[in-house]
Amino acid sequence: MIENDRKIKAKMLGKFKFVFLLVSIFFVLAIFRILHLQIVEGDKWKEYSKYSQRYEPIEAKRGNIYSDDGKLLVSTVSVYEVRMDLITPAITDKIFNRNVDSLSICLAKFHNKTKDYYKNRIIKARRKKNRGFSIAKDISYNQLLEIKKFPILRRGRFYGGMLITESNSRARLFKGLADRTLGNLRVVDSDDSQKQKKVGYAGLEGAFDGFLKGKEGIQLEEKIAGNLWISVNKGNTIEPQSGSDIVSTLNIEIQDIAHNSLMKNLKKYDADYGVAIVMEVETGEIKAIVNLDKTSTGYRETKNRAIGTLVEPGSTFKLASYMALLDENLIDTNDIVDIEDGTFYYMGKKFKDSDDETTGKITIKRGFEISSNVAIVKTIIAKFKNNPQAFVSKLKEFNLGEKLEIPLIGEAQPILRNPDDTLWSGISLPQMSYGYEIMLTPLQILHLYNAIANDGVPVKPMFIKHLRSDEKITKTFKSQRKPTICSKKTLRKMQKMLEGVVENGTATNLKDKYCKIAGKTGTTQLTYNNRSKKMEYQSTFAGYFPSNDPKYSCIVIINNPKGWNYYGATVAGPVFKDIALSTYSKMNELHEDISEIAENQDIISILPTSKSGKKLEIENVLEELKIPMNAKLTKSAWVSTKKEEKEISLKSRKISEYKNIVPNVRDMGLQDALYLLENCGLRVIFSGTGRVKNQSILQGTKIRKGTSIKIVLG
Numbered sequence: 001m002i003e004n005d006r007k008i009k010a011k012m013l014g015k016f017k018f019v020f021l022l023v024s025i026f027f028v029l030a031i032f033r034i035l036h037l038q039i040v041e042g043d044k045w046k047e048y049s050k051y052s053q054r055y056e057p058i059e060a061k062r063g064n065i066y067s068d069d070g071k072l073l074v075s076t077v078s079v080y081e082v083r084m085d086l087i088t089p090a091i092t093d094k095i096f097n098r099n100v101d102s103l104s105i106c107l108a109k110f111h112n113k114t115k116d117y118y119k120n121r122i123i124k125a126r127r128k129k130n131r132g133f134s135i136a137k138d139i140s141y142n143q144l145l146e147i148k149k150f151p152i153l154r155r156g157r158f159y160g161g162m163l164i165t166e167s168n169s170r171a172r173l174f175k176g177l178a179d180r181t182l183g184n185l186r187v188v189d190s191d192d193s194q195k196q197k198k199v200g201y202a203g204l205e206g207a208f209d210g211f212l213k214g215k216e217g218i219q220l221e222e223k224i225a226g227n228l229w230i231s232v233n234k235g236n237t238i239e240p241q242s243g244s245d246i247v248s249t250l251n252i253e254i255q256d257i258a259h260n261s262l263m264k265n266l267k268k269y270d271a272d273y274g275v276a277i278v279m280e281v282e283t284g285e286i287k288a289i290v291n292l293d294k295t296s297t298g299y300r301e302t303k304n305r306a307i308g309t310l311v312e313p314g315s316t317f318k319l320a321s322y323m324a325l326l327d328e329n330l331i332d333t334n335d336i337v338d339i340e341d342g343t344f345y346y347m348g349k350k351f352k353d354s355d356d357e358t359t360g361k362i363t364i365k366r367g368f369e370i371s372s373n374v375a376i377v378k379t380i381i382a383k384f385k386n387n388p389q390a391f392v393s394k395l396k397e398f399n400l401g402e403k404l405e406i407p408l409i410g411e412a413q414p415i416l417r418n419p420d421d422t423l424w425s426g427i428s429l430p431q432m433s434y435g436y437e438i439m440l441t442p443l444q445i446l447h448l449y450n451a452i453a454n455d456g457v458p459v460k461p462m463f464i465k466h467l468r469s470d471e472k473i474t475k476t477f478k479s480q481r482k483p484t485i486c487s488k489k490t491l492r493k494m495q496k497m498l499e500g501v502v503e504n505g506t507a508t509n510l511k512d513k514y515c516k517i518a519g520k521t522g523t524t525q526l527t528y529n530n531r532s533k534k535m536e537y538q539s540t541f542a543g544y545f546p547s548n549d550p551k552y553s554c555i556v557i558i559n560n561p562k563g564w565n566y567y568g569a570t571v572a573g574p575v576f577k578d579i580a581l582s583t584y585s586k587m588n589e590l591h592e593d594i595s596e597i598a599e600n601q602d603i604i605s606i607l608p609t610s611k612s613g614k615k616l617e618i619e620n621v622l623e624e625l626k627i628p629m630n631a632k633l634t635k636s637a638w639v640s641t642k643k644e645e646k647e648i649s650l651k652s653r654k655i656s657e658y659k660n661i662v663p664n665v666r667d668m669g670l671q672d673a674l675y676l677l678e679n680c681g682l683r684v685i686f687s688g689t690g691r692v693k694n695q696s697i698l699q700g701t702k703i704r705k706g707t708s709i710k711i712v713l714g
Contacts, residue, residue, distance in 0.1 A: 059168055060214030063243035065182060065204055067252045068285070068465060071671065072173050074182055074205075079169040080144045082135040084153065085161035086126040091152060096126065099151040106150040110136065110143075132163065142681055170205075173674065175685075177255050179301035181289045181408070181463070182248075183207070203304070204248060204463060207407040211467055214243030244474060247466040249285035254278050254583050256670075256689050258288040261578040262556065266292055266299050269561030269571060274299075275306050275442045276557075278579060279450050281550045283479045284459030288579075289443075308410040310439035311557065314524030315371045315568070316542045317435030319494065320448060321380060322368055324394040327490040330383045333365040333497065339374040347426045351377045354523065354567070355506075368497045369505030371521055373434050380433035388419045388429045398485045399458055400440070404447055406461050415439035435522065446555040449519070449542045452498065453550035456484040456491045499547050507541065507569045510577045515584040517577065518550075519543015521568035526560065536560045539571035545580040554579055613638065613672040618650065640667065664699035665692050665711065673711055681707075688713035 065074040086096075104119035111118075125133045136147060144164070148154060153162045170184070183203015205212065217240035258276040266274045271294070278288040289306050292299040303309065325331045338361045342353035353372050367375030384391040395401065401416030417424055417437055431437045443461060451458040460480040467475040486494075498518040502510050506521045522540035539561055544553040556572040556579070565571060618639060628647035639650040662680065665673035673692050677684050682697075685708055696710040697703065 054220075060216055060240035061168060061242040062170065062214065063212040063245045065212075066245065066247045067250050068248065068287070069251065070247070071252050073178075073248065073250070073252065075171050075173065076168045077171045078141060078166055079138045080141070081137045081165040081167070082139070082144065082147055082153075083163040083165075084133045084135055085131045085163060086122070086133050087129045087131060088158070088161040090155070090159040091161055095152065102151040103153070107135065110147070131161075135162075138169065174252055174256075176300065177252065177259055178250055178289060180291050180304035181250070181286075181306075203408060204246060206409050208246055208464065212243040212246065215241040217241075242469075245468040246464055247468060249280075249283075249287065249462050249465055250289075251287040253586055254579075255288040255290070257582040257586075258290045258579050259292075260689055261575045261582070262290050262292055262558075263299055265558060265571065265575050266294070269558065269563060269565070270294075271558045271562070271571075272560040273305060274558045274575075275309075275555070276575060276579065277306050277443060277446050277555050278583065279446060279461060279553045281450055281453045281544060281553055282459070283462060284450065285462045285465070285479075287552065304408070304410055306442045307406065307408055308412050308441065310412045310415065310441060311445075311538060311559075312436050312438060312524050313440055313445050314435040314522035314538065314540060315373075316445055316449075316520045316522035316540050316555075317438060318368060318371065318376050318433070319452070319498070319520055320395055320398055320400060321376055321433045322364070322497065323398065323486055323490060323494050324391060325379060325383060326493055327486045328383075328390075328394065331364055331379060333363065333493050335364045336361050337364060337367055337375045337379055339367065339372050339378070342372070342374060344374040344378060346377065346381060346430055349427045349430070351430065365497055365500060369500040371501075371506045376433045377430040381430055384429060391429065391432075392416065392418055398448060398451075399482065400438075400444075400448065404444060404461060406443070407463060411443075412439075412441050414441065414444055435524065442555050442557050445540075445542055446553055449544060449555065450553040451485055452491065452494055453518075453544035453553050456486050456488070458482040458485060495547075498543060502543075502547075506567075507573050509569060510541075510573050512577070512581060515545055515581055516547040517543055517545045517580055518547035519576065521573065523566060523568045537566035539566055539568045541568050541572040541576045543576065545584065552580075552583060613668050662695075662697045662699055662701045662703055662709070665695055667691050670713060677709055677711075683708045685710045686713060687711075 062076040064072060064076065067073055100119060100122055101115070104115045104122060107113070107118040108115045122133065135153070136143070139147070148162070153160045156162060157164075172179075172182070181203055183205030218238040220237070258278055262274045262276045265271075273293040274290070275292075276288065276290040277286065279286055289304075291301050291303060291305045293302045293305075295302065322331075326333075339353065339359060341359050342356060344351045351373050353370075353374050355370050355372065358366075358370050358372070362370075362372070362375065364375070364379065367379075380391065395416060401414055403411055403413060405411075415438065417428060417432070419428075423437075428437050447458060447461065458481065460482075462477060462479060464477050466473045466477070484491075495518065498520060499516070501507050501520055502517050507517075507519065510517050510519075519542055522538075522542070524538040524540065526536040526538055537560065539558045540556065542553075542555040544550040554576055556575045558572050558575070561571050618641060629650060641648055641650055662682070663676045665676055668676075669691060670686060670689075673686075674684055680703065682703060687710075690713045692711050692713055694712040697707070
């Protein structure tokens with residue numbers, strides 16, 4: 001018995017020694033391997049670790065861009081990309097097979113595809129061990145919440161394989177308006193195919209990128225299968241700092257007026273492109289800037305022609321020519337010039353007037369009013385023929401021939417020839433006198449007219465009023481002025497001549513008894529089109545309003561209008577008038593008080609038609625204008641308005657408390673309609689100006705967030 005116990009113990013001891021030997025060998029090998037990795041292969045694995053982990057910047061929230069009165073124009077919104085790790089251990093075959101059908105159905109509805117399309121893709125991706133299967137890109141937060149409820153994905157990151165990447169995207173609240181002035185963000189490929197770099201270009205986005213972009217943060221990322229990178233939260237993330245907000249000089253109502261008015265005439269004349277700019281006279285603030293090009297899909301903003309396209313100013317340049325003559329005391333407005341039969345030859349070149357009715361001897365002032373080419377050519381030759389450099393030097397005193405140095409990228413260098421230039425010829429002087437052999441941008445032409453409206457003081461065009469951070473103004477931009485460009489005597493005469501163009505000259509169709517306009521027409525020959533066998537023209541009107549107390553200057557250019565009508569007064573002029581009258585009617589400070597209107601006038605004839613909207617805002621406006629109102633029975637925050645016999649009455653307008661119910665926005669202004677509809681999660685598409693006349697989804701309809709609604713204003 002004892003002998004058997006000894007044998008058993010010896011046998012067990014032998015096994016123990018064998019196991020101990022194996023463990024010792026494994027331990028020695030492990031120690032050896034660790035030392036080998038650290039000492040021999042250490043550099044190799046350290047280098048490899050650089051590719052499995054990296055520090056990546058966190059994009060800062062870009063600042064918003066606002067209109068001059070605080071309306072949001074461009075904003076940064078978070079967009080999301082959702083991917084799925086199909087082989088995470090928590091998604092077993094049982095869970096996958098049980099839920100793949102329902103997941104495919106949800107994805108099919110979300111993307112408007114078929115169930116089989118997604119089921120086949122998901123199964124194939126799982127078989128290939130895809131750890132980054134694409135679920136959705138560039139989606140909103142509300143759409144992300146919807147996806148989070150999908151089968152399998154609702155289990156989260158670790159149990160459902162849901163991978164979420166957040167990034168910033170720029171959203172326009174007034175799509176199509178001032179696109180090239182606001183600018184945009186374009187995407188540039190970087191070395192890493194999984195990352196892309198965004199940079200600003202021409203427009204406010206590019207010019208003020210340093211303020212808007214903020215300061216990037218830093219986060220640690222780790223590489224996973226499928227060549228994908230995911231963030232790793234190790235407590236060493238540096239949070240980004242948001243960029244500053246910009247309060248621009250743009251006024252969205254004036255921008256909308258200019259955009260729609262220009263668009264209407266471009267379509268009417270099938271023109272190649274059009275430009276309209278509105279500037280505040282005293283400050284130089286740009287209130288509207290429209291650039292519309294004809295494309296295969298209609299007219300839209302593709303180039304910032306207002307600042308980047310050089311044009312021959314044509315007869316609008318006669319302002320500078322006559323101003324040079326007057327300021328040098330070489331002529332007076334009552335001096336006589338003989339335009340003969342409206343035709344004049346000089347050095348073999350024929351100069352002709354478009355007005356065949358006025359001939360013979362006329363005053364200088366009348367020559368300007370009827371835009372006589374012969375009058376200005378003969379006068380310039382008589383006074384500057386022997387010293388053309390004196391004429392060019394005088395033009396440079398008017399700041400012509402030099403850039404405005406605006407902050408927006410892409411301003412073109414103007415072309416103003418000198419007598420010593422190789423391209424100067426014997427007819428260059430008379431050609432320049434009425435706007436040929438000179439190239440300026442539309443904004444550079446307007447800059448001259450704005451100076452005349454501003455008592456001869458040039459002001460640099462402004463695009464930004466303030467910078468803001470955390471709702472506090474951090475920087476204010478001020479107007480930059482230059483010395484007066486001419487004498488007061490010259491200025492008053494030029495202002496009278498510009499008024500005469502509208503009152504008695506080529507632009508009598510722009511006369512209005514309430515808002516007087518001063519300006520100059522321009523019809524420029526562009527080139528002869530061999531295909532159509534017709535001359536192409538450019539129609540221009542530049543000026544300011546109201547002429548008795550200028551508030552705004554404006555220029556309208558329409559390039560290559562088709563048909564027999566191509567004159568500045570009848571093609572570009574009506575757009576100018578529409579902008580002037582519409583802007584004038586909207587600017588309350590330009591009008592006399594309603595209480596000052598003649599006492600014997602029936603009050604019902606002067607009461608305005610008002611929009612529905614927020615009660616408090618409507619009450620404030622009516623009180624400011626001293627318009628009688630009745631709001632006694634109104635308790636709602638939103639109201640409808642009605643013009644009664646002697647007052648404007650306000651009536652309660654019920655707005656649904658439920659955010660998934662479409663509200664009634666008829667008769668509201670665009671701002672209030674956008675506020676209500678976007679608060680419901682609707683995507684708004686609008687057209688026209690004025691009050692909302694129609695909405696594509698009836699009030700009271702239940703909606704799903706992200707649904708589009710069309711509203712028509714009129």
